Amino acid sequence: MIPTVLSAQNWQTHQGEFIALWTDATKAYALYNNGLFTTNLTDGTYPALSPDHPGAAWFEKLSTDLNGHKPDGITHKSTAIEHFIAPNGTTPWPDMPPALGEGVHQMAVGPIHAGIIEPGHFRFSIIGEKVLKLEARLGYSHKGTLALMRGKSPRNAARFAARISGDATVAHSLAFAHATEAALEITPPPRAIQLRAVMAELERMANHTSDIGAIAGDAGFAFLDARFAWHRESLCAAASAAFGHRLMMDMVIPGGIAADIKTPGPDVILGAISALDAELPSLTRVFEDYASLQDRLIGTGHISAHLANRYAAGGFVARAAGRKVDARSNPGYAPYDVLELSVPMETEGDVAARVRIRLAELGESARIIRTLLSSLQDGAIAIAPPSGSGMGIGVAESFRGPAWHWINIESGQITDIFIADPSTLHWPLVEHAACTSIIADFPLINKSINASYSGVDL
Amino acid sequence: MVWMTLAQHLLSKPRPPRRASQATAAALAERFTNLSAVKLGRSLAIRHVAIGSCNGCELELRATQNMIHDLTQYGLSFTPSPRHADILLITGVAARNMAEALRQARAATPDPVFTIAVGDCAVDGGVFKGSPAITGGADSILPIDLMISGCPPTPSQIIEGLLSLIEAHAG
Numbered sequence A: 001m002i003p004t005v006l007s008a009q010n011w012q013t014h015q016g017e018f019i020a021l022w023t024d025a026t027k028a029y030a031l032y033n034n035g036l037f038t039t040n041l042t043d044g045t046y047p048a049l050s051p052d053h054p055g056a057a058w059f060e061k062l063s064t065d066l067n068g069h070k071p072d073g074i075t076h077k078s079t080a081i082e083h084f085i086a087p088n089g090t091t092p093w094p095d096m097p098p099a100l101g102e103g104v105h106q107m108a109v110g111p112i113h114a115g116i117i118e119p120g121h122f123r124f125s126i127i128g129e130k131v132l133k134l135e136a137r138l139g140y141s142h143k144g145t146l147a148l149m150r151g152k153s154p155r156n157a158a159r160f161a162a163r164i165s166g167d168a169t170v171a172h173s174l175a176f177a178h179a180t181e182a183a184l185e186i187t188p189p190p191r192a193i194q195l196r197a198v199m200a201e202l203e204r205m206a207n208h209t210s211d212i213g214a215i216a217g218d219a220g221f222a223f224l225d226a227r228f229a230w231h232r233e234s235l236c237a238a239a240s241a242a243f244g245h246r247l248m249m250d251m252v253i254p255g256g257i258a259a260d261i262k263t264p265g266p267d268v269i270l271g272a273i274s275a276l277d278a279e280l281p282s283l284t285r286v287f288e289d290y291a292s293l294q295d296r297l298i299g300t301g302h303i304s305a306h307l308a309n310r311y312a313a314g315g316f317v318a319r320a321a322g323r324k325v326d327a328r329s330n331p332g333y334a335p336y337d338v339l340e341l342s343v344p345m346e347t348e349g350d351v352a353a354r355v356r357i358r359l360a361e362l363g364e365s366a367r368i369i370r371t372l373l374s375s376l377q378d379g380a381i382a383i384a385p386p387s388g389s390g391m392g393i394g395v396a397e398s399f400r401g402p403a404w405h406w407i408n409i410e411s412g413q414i415t416d417i418f419i420a421d422p423s424t425l426h427w428p429l430v431e432h433a434a435c436t437s438i439i440a441d442f443p444l445i446n447k448s449i450n451a452s453y454s455g456v457d458l
Numbered sequence B: 001m002v003w004m005t006l007a008q009h010l011l012s013k014p015r016p017p018r019r020a021s022q023a024t025a026a027a028l029a030e031r032f033t034n035l036s037a038v039k040l041g042r043s044l045a046i047r048h049v050a051i052g053s054c055n056g057c058e059l060e061l062r063a064t065q066n067m068i069h070d071l072t073q074y075g076l077s078f079t080p081s082p083r084h085a086d087i088l089l090i091t092g093v094a095a096r097n098m099a100e101a102l103r104q105a106r107a108a109t110p111d112p113v114f115t116i117a118v119g120d121c122a123v124d125g126g127v128f129k130g131s132p133a134i135t136g137g138a139d140s141i142l143p144i145d146l147m148i149s150g151c152p153p154t155p156s157q158i159i160e161g162l163l164s165l166i167e168a169h170a171g
């Protein structure tokens, strides 16, 4: 893929839906829904895109903290990763301005959270229990992943792509493989393409079940949480029986997949999804029938269609707000082109709508898995990537939205790479959604969007 | 549905009980006698701290609480506050931005406390070993009593590791 070179001015005025921004040693790149564009850096700076595209702000901070490049004309000052650490190793409390007004107080949460989750700092401005403002500070899990991938062959770097965000390990491995395959102009064997989709849909189902249950659990419905967690467990056990790893980590590699599906695997997978199919109607009815549960979910954490479009949201966050996008059908990739994917849509944009989308997607993923397992083609499962050169963009629809990977390969080695997890565009939406409700609803809102910390911290 | 489940349970064989690894338990027991720590009971509260994970370890840690793995049956439970904790359970590499938070969590945990590193990342940095963005595994910030490796370790492996700790401690 050859990016279109733009002058600084055209770079700033380009119209389109903004997806991601990053820099390499000499250029800044911007990915829109209508193409990949680039402009030269001058003295390490480039014209900022965030004044027109608010979703670009986090990417601009990343370009500063990861590569030392400065966006020109920004209005945001905070950092993505390089927070201040004093020479004695202590990190002073971040100074975040509260919302203005009488009786407003601040509440600080994190970086260590109450539950079993990743670290991040949230600063709420509250009046009574109403949230007026939320500012999230991330970067606590920064591991230097992109730097570790440079200088390695795509096959050796795949294990880092698999650990960008563990809950979306299959999707990120797939996007990385797609980028590599685009750069080197290779196509994996049909059997590998089919099995990749089986894994990707299994991963989607495992995440949807556990998140739907956790949302109900937060609203006091421990029974739903227990049942959905049980299904998530059977799906992981099935993944382990079929592919040898509960999260299917390191299974998707550039050129194909690392190992074929094991013998009892398909049956165990079909058993797990049938068990879910059988119980899903009665579990869904609990969501619909209990007024106290509906009361917590309806109207909570509202994200308007306007906001979703403005930030080019993806996944169930977009589809719950009337934005019909899905990377599996647009831009699309094999094998979904022959699967007649049905993409559910809702327009309310609240927690309840996001739950309904995810419930609907469970059925669709189950259907895809059944179709694929009953039509598996024989043949090889991988081809070795040649030691060529090229630039490529790859995408895969993770359970939370599209993961984009950009890669530049020279003589078989990665010279540069950037990875945009959908969470980079979703975190600002978490900040917006929090302000539509009371503080006690924040756990529900946060879980209903489930943005990844590691995926943004890199 | 209920009858089918009941029938399945009557027909199926019980699963073998989980046991602690004797070798790990013995090694830990020796460590504890040298520690001369005040004895805690068998029922321990765990405070989990992620200091730079990919979130894979958290998924499996959460799975230890589901009804299949049922961590609570062994007297172990998670607590949101370090002040109530007997165990600090750490996942992820030692990311620079988290060092201070982990030190503060340790300072807020009453003695005696056991520290456990769960997952290859926390054990020694895992695949991220050598990255200039991190200082290594969890032991680059705090001394660690028990390491449970795996990327991520399965819920069973995590529980077996925790059981060795209880066994060594109570024994």
Ligand code: SF4
Pocket (backbone or CB within 6 Å): A163, A166, B052, B053, B054, B055, B056, B057, B091, B092, B093, B118, B119, B120, B121, B122, B126, B150, B151, B152, B153
């Ligand atoms: S050990 Fe593996 S699963 Fe756990 S945090 Fe590290 S990379 Fe993720």
